[in-house]
Amino acid sequence: MPGSLPEPDAAREWLATMTLIRRFEERAGEMYARAKIGGFLHLSIGEEATIVGSARALREDDYLISTYRSHGHALVRGTPPENVMAELFGRVDGCSHGRGGSMHMFDLARRFMGGYGIVGGNLPIAAGIALASDLKGTDEVTLCTFGDGASNQGTFGETLNLAALWKLPVVFMVTNNQFGMGTALRRHSAVTDLQRKGESLGVPGMRCDGMDVLDTHAVISEAVRRVREDRQPVLVEAITYRFRGHSMADPEEYRTKEEVAQWRTRDPIPAFGQLLMGEGVIDEEEFARIDVDAIARVDAAVAFADRSPFPAPESLYDDVYVLDDQVRGSYSVRTTSPEEADPELAAASETAQGDSSGEIPEQITTALQAGEDGS
Amino acid sequence: MAQMRYREALNQALREELTRDERVVLMGEDIGVFGGAFKVTEGLLEEFGEARVRDTPISENTIVGVGVGSAMTGLRPVVELMTINFALLAFDQIVNHAAHIHYMFGGQARVPLVVRMPQGAGHQLGPTHSHCLEALFLHVPGLLVAVPTTAADAKGLLKTAIRDENPVIFIEHESLYGVRGEVPEDAEQLVGFGRARTVREGSDVTIVGISRMALTAERAAKTLAEERGVEAEVIDPRTLRPLDLDTILASVAKTNRCVVVEEGWPHGGVGANLAALISEQAFDDLDAPVKRVTGADVPMPYSKPLEDIAYPHEPQIVHAALAILGLEDSGGTAG
Numbered sequence: 001m002p003g004s005l006p007e008p009d010a011a012r013e014w015l016a017t018m019t020l021i022r023r024f025e026e027r028a029g030e031m032y033a034r035a036k037i038g039g040f041l042h043l044s045i046g047e048e049a050t051i052v053g054s055a056r057a058l059r060e061d062d063y064l065i066s067t068y069r070s071h072g073h074a075l076v077r078g079t080p081p082e083n084v085m086a087e088l089f090g091r092v093d094g095c096s097h098g099r100g101g102s103m104h105m106f107d108l109a110r111r112f113m114g115g116y117g118i119v120g121g122n123l124p125i126a127a128g129i130a131l132a133s134d135l136k137g138t139d140e141v142t143l144c145t146f147g148d149g150a151s152n153q154g155t156f157g158e159t160l161n162l163a164a165l166w167k168l169p170v171v172f173m174v175t176n177n178q179f180g181m182g183t184a185l186r187r188h189s190a191v192t193d194l195q196r197k198g199e200s201l202g203v204p205g206m207r208c209d210g211m212d213v214l215d216t217h218a219v220i221s222e223a224v225r226r227v228r229e230d231r232q233p234v235l236v237e238a239i240t241y242r243f244r245g246h247s248m249a250d251p252e253e254y255r256t257k258e259e260v261a262q263w264r265t266r267d268p269i270p271a272f273g274q275l276l277m278g279e280g281v282i283d284e285e286e287f288a289r290i291d292v293d294a295i296a297r298v299d300a301a302v303a304f305a306d307r308s309p310f311p312a313p314e315s316l317y318d319d320v321y322v323l324d325d326q327v328r329g330s331y332s333v334r335t336t337s338p339e340e341a342d343p344e345l346a347a348a349s350e351t352a353q354g355d356s357s358g359e360i361p362e363q364i365t366t367a368l369q370a371g372e373d374g375s
Numbered sequence: 376m377a378q379m380r381y382r383e384a385l386n387q388a389l390r391e392e393l394t395r396d397e398r399v400v401l402m403g404e405d406i407g408v409f410g411g412a413f414k415v416t417e418g419l420l421e422e423f424g425e426a427r428v429r430d431t432p433i434s435e436n437t438i439v440g441v442g443v444g445s446a447m448t449g450l451r452p453v454v455e456l457m458t459i460n461f462a463l464l465a466f467d468q469i470v471n472h473a474a475h476i477h478y479m480f481g482g483q484a485r486v487p488l489v490v491r492m493p494q495g496a497g498h499q500l501g502p503t504h505s506h507c508l509e510a511l512f513l514h515v516p517g518l519l520v521a522v523p524t525t526a527a528d529a530k531g532l533l534k535t536a537i538r539d540e541n542p543v544i545f546i547e548h549e550s551l552y553g554v555r556g557e558v559p560e561d562a563e564q565l566v567g568f569g570r571a572r573t574v575r576e577g578s579d580v581t582i583v584g585i586s587r588m589a590l591t592a593e594r595a596a597k598t599l600a601e602e603r604g605v606e607a608e609v610i611d612p613r614t615l616r617p618l619d620l621d622t623i624l625a626s627v628a629k630t631n632r633c634v635v636v637e638e639g640w641p642h643g644g645v646g647a648n649l650a651a652l653i654s655e656q657a658f659d660d661l662d663a664p665v666k667r668v669t670g671a672d673v674p675m676p677y678s679k680p681l682e683d684i685a686y687p688h689e690p691q692i693v694h695a696a697l698a699i700l701g702l703e704d705s706g707g708t709a710g
Contacts, residue, residue, distance in 0.1 A: 330620055
């Protein structure tokens, strides 16, 4: 589907947001290598057009729900980079208050309904959100993104069938980045034409070039229109590629450097920048300034995250339950008193997070040496 | 008060809450046209329509997940899983999602979801259809677990579950659906969570019965009183999370002895948990170790004579109570 250029201001914003996501992810990778960030870190470098092109096809009252690779989805919905970075740092100002980390970003106010750590776990939830929209009599649409690997999960078949049966307003977007972790598409899915995987379940398929923000936007816009007007789910396959490993601990032995280099020639950000310059929407100076602004924004996010405190040990039990004054009895078992727990917890969080002068964990250095280029 | 069956009490709770709150939606396999595998939802489709009483495909994990998502954005879904055995297919949505979303997203989203399902052995359904798994759900922070025994509690607790802001695992019992009891007619007379029911007062030994075992324990207590002159205090916790430990500890302080009876397996079971809590918090009150009467530590066999001895009955409870009172030798009752 040929994508036409949006209004100049919108075009600049798309480029700026893709650039922000890129610079954010690069810096997150650096912060991970410096042990500011723990756990897993899945970057979406290379996939920015799938994020911005799709999210910009939504209205503000539509819902977006994503996976464990979701920093960009929070950013594109307007969650400040400060709060996304603070979440990665495990701080109180994180968008999930330091409870979720990289895989579990969330911003209810902006209708970003979360990143989910379990492959395919978000599909049924998306259908539930859409059911609520439907029963409330709204015309809201839910955009549910997931990877090619998730298309093999039971929830994929179950949810597409149910969504088609119940005519739920969901755009299922399979972000086909060619690998389920380190297993190539042809080695994990009998049907590699993923847009067709919903056909037998009553969900028609579409496809877009996920390296092209205009094409992604055009196809997702059409899918959103169909879903909103026809009350029928659609599956869209976005063909893309992640330039970095599955996570930071990925030596990338399953693909060649040549293949990665080949895809990098299709990098969606310079491609869109060149297009906008060719069309006279921006000039070289503005293109450069967009990048400088993104870097400055990420600098500020890192500074903010660094200043934000760790959650207090006494907050450990907060929000396990919505507590009701009327209910008696113990909800949670505390095996130690908070007083006893404090020093231990504080020490544990120090150790786990390290600090800027700390050594890089061995598994990370291995991963870096094995393939991360650090750019 | 009105006399009705446990299943009718549940049906009435659902009907009243569907009427009271338009956000309440029922979903489940065969709950609509068929009326529910155990007829709990009978008549509700006709009364409330297809939008609110929804037959689902056989897709347990997804049904629960749809409940999670719709609860996050404003509905009050009540999902029926045909039996607890099939909840194992939905464990990802129950544990990783329903239970954790409020916490892992920093308190922003709530999941006011009820997942109803019956459990229990005794119908020769073999290993895959006879589970008692309350301990699995009890294990998970973020879930509330209700185990109603009487018709009144079935209704009162279900109404509370639907109005609660947390995900509630509501465990019914297949053998109790037909049991009659007195049920309050007032639609606003709820049974609050975290309030144990003292089924019978006594001063010699405390017997805590979980789910159907509260009834079996009550019968055992009657036998103990009539045949041995032993006065057992029988407690039905009604909810395992939140747990009314105070009532149990107060009883133990009086009787100094405690037997916990459950239909599920012994290792990591409800009784194991209660025994730990009681010994941690009331060790000085105990004159004997807490004793457990549990289901046998085996997959449930089909053959009737084997099935019969694989879950607790009244004589085992009587024996356990007498044993910790030193009135009879302790046999291998637990496990």
